[in-house]
Amino acid sequence: SQQGEEDPQALSIQEGENATMNCSYKTSINNLQWYRQNSGRGLVHLILIRSNEREKHSGRLRVTLDTSKKSSSLLITASRAADTASYFCATPTSGSARQLTFGSGTQLTVLP
Amino acid sequence: ETGVTQTPRHLVMGMTNKKSLKCEQHLGHNAMYWYKQSAKKPLELMFVYNFKEQTENNSVPSRFSPECPNSSHLFLHLHTLQPEDSALYLCASSHQGNNQPQHFGDGTRLSIL
Numbered sequence: 001s002q003q004g005e006e007d008p009q010a011l012s013i014q015e016g017e018n019a020t021m022n023c024s025y026k027t028s029i030n031n032l033q034w035y036r037q038n039s040g041r042g043l044v045h046l047i048l049i050r051s052n053e054r055e056k057h058s059g060r061l062r063v064t065l066d067t068s069k070k071s072s073s074l075l076i077t078a079s080r081a082a083d084t085a086s087y088f089c090a091t092p093t094s095g096s097a098r099q100l101t102f103g104s105g106t107q108l109t110v111l112p
Numbered sequence: 113e114t115g116v117t118q119t120p121r122h123l124v125m126g127m128t129n130k131k132s133l134k135c136e137q138h139l140g141h142n143a144m145y146w147y148k149q150s151a152k153k154p155l156e157l158m159f160v161y162n163f164k165e166q167t168e169n170n171s172v173p174s175r176f177s178p179e180c181p182n183s184s185h186l187f188l189h190l191h192t193l194q195p196e197d198s199a200l201y202l203c204a205s206s207h208q209g210n211n212q213p214q215h216f217g218d219g220t221r222l223s224i225l
Contacts, residue, residue, distance in 0.1 A: 030210075030211065031211050033211075033213060040218070041218050041219075042114060042116070042118075042202055042204075042216030042217050042218045042219055043155075043202070043204075043214075043216040044114070044216070045213040045214065045215065048211075048213055088155070092210070092211050093157075096168065098143060098160055098162070098167070098168070098206075098210065098211070098212075099157055099160065099168060100157075100211070100214065101154075101157075102154050102155040103154060104152070104153070104154045105154075
């Protein structure tokens with residue numbers, strides 16, 4: 001069964017606004033990763049947060065992890081048109097040391 | 113430039129053709145992956161190689177045949193594909209170890225006629 005599921009499926013905002021995407025998962029994890037995919041390109045790793053971390057920052061990105069609720073959020077502050085992309089969370093696949101299970105993604109559109 | 117290069121970027125083939133997808137990474141990674149990305153579906157892991165040895169095969173049909181001659185190169189040989197195999201095929205690599213971040217190529221867009 002699918003491990004990570006993003007919410008919302010699509011999000012459209014104005015440039016300068018903040019964008020928040022959520023990810024829920026089902027089983028216990030030791031880390032969670034966020035990736036971005038621009039149209040026609042491969043996925044790019046953004047940030048990894050470990051299960052003993054509650055919040056992590058990278059530039060305009062802020063990721064939170066709530067293991068009690070089995071959820072994570074990705075916040076992009078002061079969004080730019082270049083942030084337009086699909087965003088995926090990925091969690092370790094149950095029973096596998098190296099596999100990641102990706103969600104269906106949130107399509108973010110930032111309007112200029 | 114991601115350090116992972118996939119060729120060709122686009123491929124159109126008939127169901128009876130045989131073709132190969134190529135992936136090369138220049139990141140010194142020891143693990144390589146093939147994924148299938150179809151419209152409106154989550155990324156599907158197909159194969160995992162670690163130090164040239166296949167460690168995962170997620171029930172992929174035999175018409176897809178992977179090959180990993182060394183830690184830097186990965187191939188996906190295709191033969192007698194079906195229309196539902198049309199998708200974006202992504203290659204990724206990572207360091208050895210559990211749950212390492214993966215670095216992706218830009219994929220091959222495959223269309224089966």
